Amino acid sequence: xxxxxxxxxxxxxxxxxxxxxxxxxxxxxxxxxxxxxxxxxxxxxxxxxxxxxxxxxxxxxxxxxxxxxxxxxxxxxxxxxxxxxxxxxxxxxxxxxxxxxxxxxxxxxxxxxxxxxxxxxxxxxxxxxxxxxxxxxxxxxxxxxxxxxxxxxxxxxxxxxxxxxxxxxxxxxxxxxxxxxxxxxxxxxxxxxxxxxxxxxxxxxxxxxxxxxxxxxxxxxxxxxxxxxxxxxxxxxxxxxxxxxxxxxxxxxxxxxxxxxxxxxxxxxxxxxxxxxxxxxxxxxxxxxxxxxxxxxxxxxxxxxxxxxxxxxxxxxxxxxxxxxxxxxxxxxxxxxxxxxxxxxxxxxxxxxxxxxxxxxxxxxxxxxxxxxxxxxxxxxxxxxxxxxxxxxxxxxxxxxxx
Ligand code: PMP
Numbered sequence: 001x002x003x004x005x006x007x008x009x010x011x012x013x014x015x016x017x018x019x020x021x022x023x024x025x026x027x028x029x030x031x032x033x034x035x036x037x038x039x040x041x042x043x044x045x046x047x048x049x050x051x052x053x054x055x056x057x058x059x060x061x062x063x064x065x066x067x068x069x070x071x072x073x074x075x076x077x078x079x080x081x082x083x084x085x086x087x088x089x090x091x092x093x094x095x096x097x098x099x100x101x102x103x104x105x106x107x108x109x110x111x112x113x114x115x116x117x118x119x120x121x122x123x124x125x126x127x128x129x130x131x132x133x134x135x136x137x138x139x140x141x142x143x144x145x146x147x148x149x150x151x152x153x154x155x156x157x158x159x160x161x162x163x164x165x166x167x168x169x170x171x172x173x174x175x176x177x178x179x180x181x182x183x184x185x186x187x188x189x190x191x192x193x194x195x196x197x198x199x200x201x202x203x204x205x206x207x208x209x210x211x212x213x214x215x216x217x218x219x220x221x222x223x224x225x226x227x228x229x230x231x232x233x234x235x236x237x238x239x240x241x242x243x244x245x246x247x248x249x250x251x252x253x254x255x256x257x258x259x260x261x262x263x264x265x266x267x268x269x270x271x272x273x274x275x276x277x278x279x280x281x282x283x284x285x286x287x288x289x290x291x292x293x294x295x296x297x298x299x300x301x302x303x304x305x306x307x308x309x310x311x312x313x314x315x316x317x318x319x320x321x322x323x324x325x326x327x328x329x330x331x332x333x334x335x336x337x338x339x340x341x342x343x344x345x346x347x348x349x350x351x352x353x354x355x356x357x358x359x360x361x362x363x364x365x366x367x368x369x370x371x372x373x374x375x376x377x378x379x380x381x382x383x384x385x386x387x388x389x390x391x392x393x394x395x396x397x398x399x400x401x402x403x
């Protein structure tokens with residue numbers, strides 16, 4: 001062969017096991033569904049609802065207006081203004097300048113660019129798998145996983161020890177895969193530890209709008225610190241995963257914003273012009289957007305209750321009721337036969353569930369810890385299916401496993 005090995009930044013990327021799982025689920029669903037029952041899917045993190053009509057209409061209008069030329073690098077002025085307005089409305093944040101905002105291809109490009117600023121990072125485990133499989137290797141980051149406690153609370157000593165000598169801490173709130181919403185106090189403490197250790201915080205706020213039980217999202221843009229960058233996306237809030245639009249907000253740090261802008265320009269020259277126009281409408285039409293988000297949230301809240309009710313009384317299964325995002329991360333440790341180790345243990349619950357027509361993602365996809373857990377995403381599973389899954393859970397886990 002002419003050449004076998006190429007640059008480490010691409011060679012070291014691994015295909016997410018979640019993609020492999022999705023392919024496997026598709027295959028196994030065909031067999032399972034021959035029995036006349038549906039495979040109930042909890043493995044995907046993608047919303048099954050449509051993008052609200054007023055945003056779709058705005059994109060059509062933008063095309064009619066001829067917004068098909070190169071965009072301004074870093075983002076169109078109108079979208080940046082819309083973002084600045086949103087930050088003030090939602091978080092009471094003032095003083096953000098257009099130059100502090102960089103429009104990106106989804107949260108994903110914002111995170112890739114943010115990781116590329118640095119070489120050594122840390123973040124909680126469990127962690128969204130793409131961080132481990134893609135961003136860290138692509139940006140050649142040495143990434144240390146800091147385990148959350150069993151109840152998903154924070155061990156601050158571990159954070160302190162991890163960030164010493166590191167460039168950044170990745171903090172995702174609300175969190176994928178646990179659905180945990182960190183409190184203001186927890187966030188303040190982590191940011192404070194980072195600041196004392198000359199460490200940046202990459203704040204991933206993709207699920208900002210999905211917080212339940214009357215809670216309000218706390219954005220790290222509120223902290224107004226030069227060592228914090230906040231990454232947002234339209235993907236979840238407006239069910240716009242295929243549009244690929246998001247943004248990064250920096251505070252008081254011209255250098256950071258400039259590097260992100262240059263990086264974005266180098267990769268793509270800028271985000272699709274007519275998509276930016278529609279994204280600006282999504283934020284500026286406050287009434288339509290609040291209505292759309294309210295409906296979506298109400299639907300997720302129904303699903304959250306249905307899934308939690310289906311899990312909470314299962315013998316030997318521990319589940320915390322998540323207050324955010326659209327994931328649940330129960331612990332099945334007590335029902336996995338003792339003595340099982342390695343790959344078999346990692347996939348034991350995943351296999352058991354899929355054999356019974358329930359597709360999930362096993363915990364090892366989210367890092368080195370919490371490998372007896374599985375992630376269940378209710379982003380695309382209607383309540384009736386969740387209730388059917390609950391009935392299946394009861395049949396699968398009738399009593400605490402003895403072994
Ligand atoms: N952060 C987290 C934690 C996510 O789960 C996702 C999507 N699954 C994203 C960011 C980015 O999504 P997108 O690139 O579609 O904006």
